[in-house]
Amino acid sequence: MGKGISTLLGVLGRRGFPAVTVFASVIGASFAYLAVTPRLYETSARLMLDDKKASVSELGRDLTQINSTAIGRNPLADQAELLKSQTVLQLAISKLNPPIKDSSTQKPLTASDIRSNLKVIIVPATNILDLRYQSPNPNQAAQILNAVSQAMVEENIKTISSEATKVREFLAEKVPIARQRLLQAELAETKYRQQSGVVATDDQTRSLVNSLAELENQERILAVQLQETRSRDASLRQVTDAKNINTAYASVREGQDEQLKVLRTKLTDIETKLIEARTKYQEAHPTVLDLVQQRDEIRALYGQQMARVSSSNQTANFNNLSNDQISQTLISDLITNDITRLAVENKLNAIQKMRANIQSRLALIPIQQQPLTVLTRQREEAAESLKFLQSKLEEAQIAEAQKVSNIRIIETAVAPELPTSPKRTVVLVIAGFFGSILAVGLVLLLELMDNTLRDATEAEELLQLPLLGVLPRLPATKLSLEPAEQFLDDLGLVEPYRMLLKNLEFRNVDNLQVIVVSSPLAGEGKSVIVSHLAAVSAMLSRRTLIIDADLRKPSQHTLFNLPPRPGITDVIDGTRPLLSAVQSTTIENLSVLTCGELRGRPSQILESAAMKALVAEAAQRYDLVIIDTPPLSACADASTLSQMSDGVILTTRPGFTLKEVLQRAVSELNQNRIPVLGVVVNGMTSGTEKYYRYPSEEYPSILSRPLRRLTSLGSSARNSANDSRSN
Incomplete structure (x- = not known):
């Protein structure tokens, strides 16, 4: 133990200077880094996405309500991305008064500058967004982050108000048309009564006419629904490029298969490497040939897996696979819409048959009573339609004027007092650790390379x-x-x-x-x-x-x-x-x-x-x-x-x-x-x-006298002996 310690002390004594030099260099470099690196201050703010009905109108409540029913959709993630959008950041820049310049370039602050220093974190299990911003100036960091928060709220209000405006404009166009339709129905009924002289019908006729009117109303609604489903079907087929429902269903199944996802990822990586290899080497190069072989093997495995997953003979093309969430949602909507279309068609056919049956029964009723009942029902339907449109128009006007938002600021940014980067203690600890390792490594290297005698x-x-x-x-x-x-x-x-x-x-x-x-x-x-x-x-x-x-x-x-x-x-x-x-x-x-x-x-x-x-x-x-x-x-x-x-x-x-x-x-x-x-x-x-100490440190008083005098006492006797020996 003692020998090992003495050996270590000897090594440190011999190699102390280079070891201390290396350690001091690393520590000095860390201090230089701390001196050169600009200090960054980080501040934070918080926004909450409210899932409550903030509007007094039903339409306003529908516009502000959070819609998270879509598979895989996260409203907070949408808002987090919207926070970094060009629109929101430009609005935030316009709110900065006076305008702030970039500290490094001294140019006006841009949306890209804010985006690069802005972090948006979704707080788990909440509807809260945590906003963080870094800047060399703590006051500017707080100003910019507060401007971004306010811009996000205003953009949300603008979006909701814009949607309410579109609904109001649409209803404002439909109300005059409905009013004209009611007027025409009233005029037709009045004219028929004057011409026919019919004032009332019996209960049976009225019941049949009411049933017929109800069936006709359902037929119109179903016809509209059928037209909507067909239009939606055409749009979805055009977007998804699906030929039939079976192919679309197979595409969804294959797109959701985890093994197929892994094989597609590997195939994409291999094809990317193959493209890079072909830019560097000839087609016959071993690297290119090896990548081609790997690609063919993965394609074969992919085909086998697709054959296993597919439940029918129809298999989706690799390029048409719905391997992302949006494509799977669209194809799911296509399948659901097609099923809905078939159900509407069947129901419409049944109602048409029922309507034909009632019409045949009404044929037996006196001709004069039947048209009056029809005209009366048309007038009532027109009146109900006009009343409904006027009610919705009022709701749209209220929602447009109310300026509601489902995003609110729950915590504003304040100027931080201490910088968050660089962390002085962490940098110095790391520098000390690596400096010690380098110093010890240098000592060991010098000892291994040194073939000279040490002590x-x-x-x-x-x-x-x-x-x-x-x-x-x-x-x-x-x-x-x-x-x-x-x-x-x-x-x-x-x-x-x-x-x-x-x-x-x-x-x-x-x-x-x-x-x-x-x-x-x-x-x-x-x-x-x-x-x-x-x-x-x-x-x-x-x-x-x-x-x-x-x-x-x-x-x-x-x-x-x-x-x-x-x-x-x-x-x-x-x-x-x-x-x-x-x-x-x-x-x-x-x-x-x-x-x-x-x-x-x-x-x-x-x-x-x-x-x-x-x-x-x-x-x-x-x-x-x-x-x-x-x-x-x-x-x-x-x-x-x-x-x-x-x-x-x-x-x-x-x-x-x-x-x-x-x-x-x-x-x-x-x-x-x-x-x-x-x-x-x-x-x-x-x-x-260390083991040989010289007496100059222990006997300083002796040095005051020349040593040659200390030996003069016996010199004469010694010389006499020497002379006698030489003789």
């Missing part, structure tokens, strides 16, 4: 070698040891090198004199480690020599501000003895043998017997010899010089050293039986390694 713990586990030390990243001003006090007086930098030196002594019981320092790759700081480790060793009163054996890219003379020659090459070719070629530094007990002027191949120089003799002589004259060599991956110089030493130290750098290269370098050293003293992790910071 000292990983180096120790990966190589199974002793961890000699963890060295801090040196500031650029302290890479060079001139002046040396900048480094030696800094406890936080000196102590890690001192611990490295002590670890070397503790892990090697034999006298450790010659050390080779190398690294898998260039740039891992081995030369700086050599110079600073030697400086600490010299500070501890050890006679220390640095041999810069990196002949291809020497750097020790630069770190100590020394001339490159005399050096190794001068000793190898015999030009100078070792003590003459060694250069002193400003640090007591520390000497440097630089590379010298390169004469010949570096490999020949380092492989020579003179080089072995040089290393052996240096081991006799100095307490500690540290050899700086080229990287292991560059050449075999480090392996060659390691055979002349007591062991090699591998230098690594987190975030730079490739694990694969490091493992291969250790494997080669083991194969060559070269003793590896251990691994040094260089360039660590508090962010990359």
